[in-house]
Amino acid sequence: MPRARPLVVTALLLAVLTAALVVLLRGNALGAGFLTGYAGCWALFATAVVALRRVPARAVVPLVLAGAVAVTAAGLVAAPHTSTDSYRYAWDGRVQAAGISPYDHAPADPALVRLRDEWLFPDPAVCAHGRDLAPLADGGCTRVNRPAVHTIYPPVAEGWFLLVHALSPADARHKALQTGAAVLSLAVTGLLVTVLRRRGDPRQAAFWAWCPAVPVEAVNNAHADVLAVLFSVAALAVVARRRVTGGILLGLAIAAKLLPVVLLPGALSGLRRPRMLLAVVVPAVTVVGMVYLPYVLLSDGSVLGYLGGYAQEEGYDDAGAGGRYALLRLVLPDAWAPPAVLLVMTAVTLAVWWRGDPEHPWRGALLTTGSAFLLLTPGYSWYALLLVALVSLDGRWEWLAVALAGAAAYLAGPVIGVACVTGAYGAAALMVGAGWWARRRGHHLTAAEQGGSEAPQPTTGPRPGQDAEAELHNGAG
Incomplete structure (x- = not known):
């Protein structure tokens, strides 16, 4: 026990x-x-x-x-x-699934209105009361942060967003x-x-x-x-x-x-x-x-x-x-x-x-x-x-x-x-x-104890990288 x-x-x-x-x-x-x-x-x-x-x-x-x-x-x-970034991910995945580059249009761009849904772009009636909703120029709002700017994410991340979108049920949301x-x-x-x-x-x-x-x-x-x-x-x-x-x-x-x-x-x-x-x-x-x-x-x-x-x-x-x-x-x-x-x-x-x-x-x-x-x-x-x-x-x-x-x-x-x-x-x-x-300090104490015991030193050289490892670990933080 x-x-x-x-x-x-x-x-x-x-x-x-x-x-x-x-x-x-x-x-x-x-x-x-x-x-x-x-x-x-x-x-x-x-x-x-x-x-x-x-x-x-x-x-x-x-x-x-x-x-x-x-x-x-x-x-x-x-x-x-505590973050709304994943809503941008979901949007970028949806945009790519439609055959459009995520780098060409901001979420607020009217050219992408057909891709909007009620989850990411709620009804204007709730815009004044919802949490973490960004306003749009047409009076609506969106869960996507910074809707007026293009995406910032690199291509492997964008590929991940597209993959998740492709594998997700229609109502999966977050x-x-x-x-x-x-x-x-x-x-x-x-x-x-x-x-x-x-x-x-x-x-x-x-x-x-x-x-x-x-x-x-x-x-x-x-x-x-x-x-x-x-x-x-x-x-x-x-x-x-x-x-x-x-x-x-x-x-x-x-x-x-x-x-x-x-x-x-x-x-x-x-x-x-x-x-x-x-x-x-x-x-x-x-x-x-x-x-x-x-x-x-x-x-x-x-x-x-x-x-x-x-x-x-x-x-x-x-x-x-x-x-x-x-x-x-x-x-x-x-x-x-x-x-x-x-x-x-x-x-x-x-x-x-x-x-x-x-x-x-x-x-x-x-x-x-x-x-x-x-x-x-x-x-x-x-x-x-x-x-x-x-x-x-x-x-x-x-x-x-x-x-x-x-x-x-x-x-x-x-x-x-x-x-x-x-x-x-x-x-x-x-x-x-x-x-x-x-x-x-622990390294120095160990070295002092080993020195005091007069232990025999090995006749072979250190393994590759051993000296560098000790220097970096103990001398550079």
Whole structure:
């Protein structure tokens, strides 16, 4: 019975976490109120992960998978709660099914009136009373956000929207995209467990499988980021031994959500020969070009859509807007923030590429991705789904604080202001720094103990990448 106790305790914690997520998503709380409940779910998640450490090894994988199914399913209990992006996905799928490029027309364009239905374009009588409805010039309204601008999503994501539309019943509405996202989320869990059973600790898969960000952002809000996460994890899992395949998968990840481009330095860790570098980079670039080509041929306008306008809207071209570059603005003039980001990210990229461990490319990928988040301080919480998956691969749990900071910035930032963004990401940076210091101190203590015991040194050289792994893990964060 004592051996079974940790298993029972962990299972009970997962049950409570699942119930808390269901209550949270079916409730009416928004903004800071939702954030309070969400933080409680994160506390339960952290407790369950700690309890998992004492579960017998043979029970770990079944428990991680069972917990993943329960936690993921919690995201299906209600309509999208904190984001309207999935309504744009549904619209883009419908437009493509009609043989029209999603990059050519904004949802409000009168040329597409024949594709409108009552779900995405409600009766004008309810426009003044409905939640999250955007007004149209003709007096109507729509659930699709930013209806006056073209879509921003890359071609692999657009292909996913079309596939879900084609496979969905006529009255599926949001459930089709949520169900598809749940399948993708569980696929990520399965892939993480497979990789970590061979090259790590399968307990780490719980960082993704049980994280509240997955049922909330990947499933309930059905964000396409989960598709990019699946391709990203697959790419990093194989790139050390199959560089061309890894490059292809990384290209698909980038063409699903542009953010995974920050994984490239990690994928190139320790590959200093030009032939090795090109074996990854060329397939990635080729895939991006190939998946864009059909849309370029089909479209009358630019396939970049609203990308430039989005960057301006979010304040990435103006350090004084929207809470972007919040930490840098504490120590630098606003105008210096963008070049400072470029300088720091260049240094991090070179360090990861030159000193990284090719056998563990996710270690460098986590460093570059996490650094980008701390420098840019984005205001959307679902971007951090990629970071959560990288934490699962690498095990440095302190980086999860960055994901929680993104949620605080998104949910409470519009009410509290830039101070909320600065405080949330500042606390996350302190957590990451504390984790780095503790790991570095532990490494030095271990080295001192080994030196004091005068243990004989091995006569053979280190395995490939061992020195680089130690340097990056302990010296670069």
